[in-house]
Amino acid sequence: MKRTFYSLALGLTSLTMMPSASAQNGNVGRLTGKFVQPANGRQCAAMEVLDRQLATDPQMAQRMAEIEARTSRFVANPVANRAALTGPVTIPVVVHVLYNTNAENVSDTQVQAQINVLNQDFAKTNADASLIPAAFGSAAASTNVRFALAKRDPNGAATNGIIHKSTRVKSWSTNDAMKQSKRGGDDAWDTSKYLNIWVCDLGQGLLGYAQFPGGAASTDGVVVLYSSLPGGTAAPYDKGRTATHEVGHWLNLRHIWGDASCGNDLVSDTPTQQTSNYGCPSFPKVTCSNGPNGDMFMNYMDYTDDACMYMFSNGQSSRMDALFASGGARASLLTSTGATAPLVATTAVETLTVFPNPTSGQLSIRTGLNTPAIGWQVKVYDLRGLEMPQARTAATGTLDVSGLPTGLYHLVLTNGKSIQHQSFRKE
Ligand SMILES: [Zn+2]
Structure with missing residues (x-):
């Protein structure tokens, strides 16, 4: 479907991911914020947050339109543009663990496991990549994005990239309070140098949400439910794929169904599909006349269970690459020293x-x-x-x-x- 990004952006909001009972069915662009505990599916609030940000930040739509225009130019000329990328980009990550209960204070081991899942999923070294249907095999991408916990904080001091912070806040929502120390959260590290991930109890059945490129610097990053980390208790969303999905949004990926009925996700190699998928569908699932292969429901940007999503597409990978080209919205991360340990004092x-x-x-x-x-x-x-x-x-x-x-x-x-x-x- 042909649509300008502008109208698309205005029809979307921010991206949040949550398990939900009944509010799925292609209606993600108009979530009300009344989220219920999951009964049959994941939901992400990233689009809802985007809508709110577009409404309160008059320049954001223009910034996103410029990023989209740049992305289109990049994707249209991949050979010339790809030459600038000499290998995978490693993004320094800081994880802010905000806890009110001991269970919410996830361990460093679990955080590292989450980083490992991100690296496997973005590199297509995830074990379940073997489940990708042959029909989609050539479209499956090993992307150029990798992740490393920060070794150097914004002041130059050594760090393990993980902050554990006790808070009086019992549960959060999509209002970005977890990103502000004065509201009981924890301020972002320089978002031009680090990917900030907040881990907390989002409440109301929310799994997570992300901010797209083009949003305000102070709130840039992703938020995930503490129990969605690998080995967590949010089954069937307990393998760390919530973070994979949200970081996908942070890297400018849309939901694969385009947040509309047979909508457009701005990627050419993901089949048009009617709406979000839940659980673990059987291949092929044909909608919107997209046979014989049908929906790419095993894509990380769908709403299927963690165990049933295991690929990004090459087209999605190209959208990510565009952000790191010269002048790209995430290019500043290329010169970050956040993943490099500071020099130690001499003995x-x-x-x-x-x-x-x-x-x-x-x-x-x-x-x-x-x-x-x-x-x-x-x-x-x-x-x-x-x-x-x-x-x-x-x-x-x-x-x-x-x-x-x-x-x-x-x-x-x-x-x-x-x-x-x-x-x-x-x-
Ligand atoms: Zn989402």
Whole structure:
């Protein structure tokens, strides 16, 4: 079906995922927020949240339209655009665990298991990829997106990427309160550098929701029900696929049925299908004249059970790629150092000495064992913080500073594992 993105965006809201009893049947764009405990299916509130954000943020529709135009151009010229992508992107992730009860305080082990599921699902290394029907086999994608728990926080300190925070809030909703410390939640880490995942009790049967690219920075990220993590108690949504689905939205994927009857999900290789699927359908399930293969109900962007969704399509993968191309909405993540551990403090034995000080020509750099500090990178800065390129390190642990003007200088020495600061005077 041919539709402009603009009208589509206005017809959609934000994306949330929830198990629900009866509110499915293709009516996701008009969820009321009255969610019930699951009886026969998952539901996601991402579109509902999108609708709310579009209504309160007048510029958001325009931002999304620009992202969509960029995506269309990218997908239309995949060879030229793909050349810019040299391999998978690894996204630093911070997980905010908000708990009111012990059960909600999921373990670091479970969080890591969730990250593992994300990596398997996005790389098509999930064991159940073997269940993909042959008819869809060539459409199944190993995407270019991977995930790693942060090793460095926004202040540069070491972290394991997991925050456990006790809260008085007993259950949350889709109003983004969990993303704000002042409302009992936990503020996002710089959303241009990290994928923020909040894990909490969403209440009202909600499984999760996500914010699309183009939304407000402060609320960017995804929210998932604590019991939806792998090994959780939200069966049949207990294998971590809620996060896979929500991160799919965060990477600009629509529900596979296009949130309308025989709607458009903006992807060419996913068959048009009438509405969301639930449970575990039998292949093929033909709707909207999409035979003989029928609905791609095993796609992560449908509403089937965790055990019955196990693929992204190549077209969906291309939409993700577009976000990381030059100028793309998620391209800033490419230069994040969040997944790289900070340099650790040196131990006593590694302490360096620099002499003679002052000097007019050569500085010797020695370790605590009085051996030349070979393998260390040395940078020299003046008191204004400007690097002095005329000072070069010799491989022998000697620094020639004869080319520097007289004055005080600062040295930064690194060997990939530790960092040291020293000063000297040039005479
Ligand atoms: Zn969804």
